[in-house]
Amino acid sequence: MAISIKEFALELAMSNPKEAIEKAKEIGIAVKNVSSEISDEDAQKLSEYILSGKLPQNAKKAQAPKEKTSKPQSKTSKTAKKAQEDKTEEKISKTPKAPSTPKVQKEVEEAKESKTTKVIKEATQELGEKNNLEAKRMGITIVKKSKESIPAPQIQEEKKPLSTPNIKDLFSEKITQDDEDEELRVKPKKKEKPKVQISHKQNEQKMDFDREFGSYEDESDEIVLFDLHEQEIKNEDEENRKKQALVDRVQVQKRNKWMNEGSIRRDKKKRKAPVVQIEKKNAQSAISIPEEIRVYEFADIAGRELRDVIGALFKLGVMVTKNDFLDRDAIEILAEEFSIEISFQNIVPEIEVQEEEGLESYERPPVVTIMGHVDHGKTSLLDKIRNSRVASGEAGGITQHIGAYMVEKNGKLISFIDTPGHEAFTEMRSRGAQVTDIAIIVVAADDGVKQQTIEALNHAKAANVQIIIAINKMDKENANPDKVKAECAELGFTPSEWGGEYDFIPLSAKSGEGIEDLLENILVQAELMELKATHSNKAKAIVLEGSLEKGRGPVATVIVQNGILRVGDPIVADTAYGRVRALLNDKGEAVKELYPSGVAVVTGLSEVPSAGATLMSVENDSVAREFAMQKASYLRQKELSKSTKVSFDELSEMVAKGQLKSLPVIIKADTQGSLEAIRASLEKLNNDEVAINVISFGVGGISESDITLASASENCVILGFNVRPTGSVKNKAKELAVEIKTYSIIYALLDDVKALISGMMSPVFEEENTGQAEVRETFNIPKVGTIAGCFVVDGSIQRGIKVRLIRNGVVVHNGSIASLKRFKDDVKEVAKGYECGIMLENYNDVRVGDVFETYKEVAKKQSL
Numbered sequence: 001m002a003i004s005i006k007e008f009a010l011e012l013a014m015s016n017p018k019e020a021i022e023k024a025k026e027i028g029i030a031v032k033n034v035s036s037e038i039s040d041e042d043a044q045k046l047s048e049y050i051l052s053g054k055l056p057q058n059a060k061k062a063q064a065p066k067e068k069t070s071k072p073q074s075k076t077s078k079t080a081k082k083a084q085e086d087k088t089e090e091k092i093s094k095t096p097k098a099p100s101t102p103k104v105q106k107e108v109e110e111a112k113e114s115k116t117t118k119v120i121k122e123a124t125q126e127l128g129e130k131n132n133l134e135a136k137r138m139g140i141t142i143v144k145k146s147k148e149s150i151p152a153p154q155i156q157e158e159k160k161p162l163s164t165p166n167i168k169d170l171f172s173e174k175i176t177q178d179d180e181d182e183e184l185r186v187k188p189k190k191k192e193k194p195k196v197q198i199s200h201k202q203n204e205q206k207m208d209f210d211r212e213f214g215s216y217e218d219e220s221d222e223i224v225l226f227d228l229h230e231q232e233i234k235n236e237d238e239e240n241r242k243k244q245a246l247v248d249r250v251q252v253q254k255r256n257k258w259m260n261e262g263s264i265r266r267d268k269k270k271r272k273a274p275v276v277q278i279e280k281k282n283a284q285s286a287i288s289i290p291e292e293i294r295v296y297e298f299a300d301i302a303g304r305e306l307r308d309v310i311g312a313l314f315k316l317g318v319m320v321t322k323n324d325f326l327d328r329d330a331i332e333i334l335a336e337e338f339s340i341e342i343s344f345q346n347i348v349p350e351i352e353v354q355e356e357e358g359l360e361s362y363e364r365p366p367v368v369t370i371m372g373h374v375d376h377g378k379t380s381l382l383d384k385i386r387n388s389r390v391a392s393g394e395a396g397g398i399t400q401h402i403g404a405y406m407v408e409k410n411g412k413l414i415s416f417i418d419t420p421g422h423e424a425f426t427e428m429r430s431r432g433a434q435v436t437d438i439a440i441i442v443v444a445a446d447d448g449v450k451q452q453t454i455e456a457l458n459h460a461k462a463a464n465v466q467i468i469i470a471i472n473k474m475d476k477e478n479a480n481p482d483k484v485k486a487e488c489a490e491l492g493f494t495p496s497e498w499g500g501e502y503d504f505i506p507l508s509a510k511s512g513e514g515i516e517d518l519l520e521n522i523l524v525q526a527e528l529m530e531l532k533a534t535h536s537n538k539a540k541a542i543v544l545e546g547s548l549e550k551g552r553g554p555v556a557t558v559i560v561q562n563g564i565l566r567v568g569d570p571i572v573a574d575t576a577y578g579r580v581r582a583l584l585n586d587k588g589e590a591v592k593e594l595y596p597s598g599v600a601v602v603t604g605l606s607e608v609p610s611a612g613a614t615l616m617s618v619e620n621d622s623v624a625r626e627f628a629m630q631k632a633s634y635l636r637q638k639e640l641s642k643s644t645k646v647s648f649d650e651l652s653e654m655v656a657k658g659q660l661k662s663l664p665v666i667i668k669a670d671t672q673g674s675l676e677a678i679r680a681s682l683e684k685l686n687n688d689e690v691a692i693n694v695i696s697f698g699v700g701g702i703s704e705s706d707i708t709l710a711s712a713s714e715n716c717v718i719l720g721f722n723v724r725p726t727g728s729v730k731n732k733a734k735e736l737a738v739e740i741k742t743y744s745i746i747y748a749l750l751d752d753v754k755a756l757i758s759g760m761m762s763p764v765f766e767e768e769n770t771g772q773a774e775v776r777e778t779f780n781i782p783k784v785g786t787i788a789g790c791f792v793v794d795g796s797i798q799r800g801i802k803v804r805l806i807r808n809g810v811v812v813h814n815g816s817i818a819s820l821k822r823f824k825d826d827v828k829e830v831a832k833g834y835e836c837g838i839m840l841e842n843y844n845d846v847r848v849g850d851v852f853e854t855y856k857e858v859a860k861k862q863s864l
């Protein structure tokens with residue numbers, strides 16, 4: 001069989017068949033052109049020569065032009081040597097590293113020539129098994145890129161002739177013929193074997209990435225790499241682009257109006273809202289606040305940072321938390337600190353009942369309060385008015401005292417609040433309950449304006465009520481109304497006859513003179529004031545007094561401010577709620593309804609409301625109960641917050657007291673009465689050494705919050721009177737190691753507390769006599785001192801013990817025993833009836849007849 005050079009070159013994967021011609025000529029095979037055929041034998045020789053670079057022994061060195069062959073020779077020189085070594089030591093088929101080099105080299109050359117940037121070649125065209133294996137190992141060859149890129153068709157052109165023989169076919173027959181020389185056996189097969197079409201599967205097989213790269217190490221100019229780098233870069237770029245696109249999209253979405261309705265906008269709003277608020281509120285220099293306000297509420301209203309408010313108070317020695325309530329002092333301090341003008345709102349914020357609109361207003365009677373200095377005749381005046389007006393018209397006279405009453409004058413009613421003294425008046429006002437329309441300031445004509453007169457005038461003025469000055473005790477000889485007028489005028493309360501705006505009514509509570517004038521004046525003033533109220537079904541009244549009466553339960557004297565209060569109405573006043581069971585007027589009569597400015601005693605409440613509380617009639621019982629519960633929890637919280645508040649002053653006081661020990665207690669009792677009794681008794685137990693600090697108290701069972709509070713205060717004890725902790729509370733107390741003591745007898749409670757604080761008091765050191773010894777003899781030993789020969793007459797004498805030296809019943813020395821001996825032996829103790837030698841410490845004036853009295857100091861606990 002013969003094979004053409006062209007076919008041979010193809011088989012050998014030689015891109016240029018002319019090279020095969022040259023090679024053939026070099027070994028003496030005569031070939032003219034690519035179509036020239038060579039025998040199998042020659043083909044074998046030629047391929048061996050081309051692949052190994054070794055001339056066959058019988059080959060004649062052809063006269064090849066030097067120029068043409070020099071290059072390939074030099075290029076292959078290195079690999080040729082290697083191939084020789086390989087051949088001698090190993091089978092080429094096993095180590096086809098060397099033969100691969102020329103091929104790759106050529107490809108590189110070609111790639112360079114064609115200025116390709118990247119050439120991917122599949123080593124598919126093989127002459128035999130060896131080359132096939134080589135191709136398998138080569139896989140994809142990526143030549144290091146240059147700047148220019150190879151045109152796509154070129155790659156195809158190069159690829160086209162490269163066909164991959166089927167490995168199976170290549171090995172099927174020849175391998176079995178001779179195991180020793182695979183190389184030789186493969187070649188004949190090549191000729192027989194037609195080119196095998198590249199199959200996808202075969203391609204995959206050749207993509208062998210486990211190839212060895214070591215053989216390329218020393219061929220730096222022929223670097224063959226898997227140039228995946230560009231792809232990676234591309235991927236990274238791609239990823240970055242994608243990421244950027246995503247970011248852009250998110251940004252766009254954020255700006256998107258539609259998206260603003262989503263969570264992004266809420267989030268944004270949340271963050272920005274307080275800033276806007278603060279900026280807006282910072283401008284506020286005057287605020288109106290309720291008297292009961294928490295720290296954070298104040299900060300919010302004042303537009304100040306919470307930390308600034310807490311910090312301002314801290315600097316002034318008051319430690320508060322944000323939930324603590326601020327007292328008036330603290331509020332005033334803060335007002336000054338932040339230069340804010342503060343006005344206090346009327347507060348009864350818990351009960352906000354919508355008033356019916358469009359209701360007609362009706363004239364209502366004036367409500368009068370009488371104030372004045374002590375002994376100027378307030379009570380006498382009130383009594384006189386009541387007696388004269390009520391007794392005169394009613395059989396049976398005054399039935400009862402209910403704290404307020406109504407009198408009739410010229411067919412019109414006047415309500416008097418029978419709580420004389422400005423204290424009650426101010427107490428009401430401090431609770432935001434302004435019930436008074438007219439204040440009568442009583443000034444004794446014989447005494448003139450006094451301290452409480454001035455206070456009363458100021459309070460009345462501050463309350464913006466109409467003021468009438470009653471000059472009382474006009475029946476007295478030394479009555480000097482002008483002096484009263486002059487003194488009042490000096491204070492700015494100028495009488496109307498002097499050009500001022502205040503009416504001065506001279507009268508006598510004793511004789512009754514002038515009282516009619518006063519009543520008439522009240523009516524005139526009321527008319528001028530145009531006092532009106534609606535007759536709404538939702539009444540609003542103010543509690544003037546509250547008490548617990550036998551057989552009637554909690555009762556409250558109320559004065560209606562607006563609306564009509566009727567029997568059966570569901571009502572609520574602070575934490576008290578219920579239904580109006582009965583309305584009793586100042587004459588003791590049961591009435592069915594109470595109009596504005598009307599006064600009556602209300603029964604039916606669940607508990608006694610406090611003075612100044614607002615009593616409201618509401619839609620139904622459940623609303624009433626709900627309001628009461630809300631108020632109760634509010635008060636509980638307030639009390640708790642107040643109790644946890646500690647001021648620096650208090651702390652420094654404790655420090656100043658040095659040895660002072662404090663017993664923090666929480667008192668819980670079943671009733672207000674017992675609670676107050678216990679508190680008062682405990683306060684009396686306070687002394688210089690131990691302070692009982694009631695940190696919290698209240699009516700009702702011991703709660704978990706009581707336990708928490710107690711655990712937060714060192715050594716705190718919870719004292720319960722007629723209350724018992726429930727299971728969970730008990731468990732919590734156990735858990736937090738809080739001591740709960742419960743009692744059903746107040747004295748038992750007090751005794752226990754006494755015992756407790758007795759233990760806390762500094763012990764008292766008392767002397768306890770331990771023995772007596774009479775001096776029978778004395779011995780003066782030079783340089784040692786006087787030794788007294790004694791006889792123990794009582795107890796025993798110990799060495800080192802304290803001793804008094806008594807001479808003729810008088811203590812002449814106080815010291816201690818330095819030496820105690822029995823017959824020259826030092827002993828620790830000598831008992832009664834024995835003799836001993838005693839030497840005192842630093843004292844030698846001991847005489848016969850003196851008595852040693854030994855004693856020791858014993859610490860004893862103090863008790864109250």
Ligand SMILES: Nc1nc2c(ncn2[C@@H]2O[C@H](COP(=O)(O)OP(=O)(O)OP(=O)(O)O)[C@@H](O)[C@H]2O)c(=O)[nH]1
Pocket residue numbers: 372373374375376377378379380381420472473474475476507508509510511
């Ligand atoms: N002569 C005379 N004595 C009067 C008159 N009004 C009151 N008194 C007497 O003055 C004293 C004090 O009268 P009160 O009515 O208790 O005076 P008050 O202002 O209510 O006194 P306090 O309740 O203590 O603040 C009593 O002894 C009265 O008898 C009066 O018009 N003339």
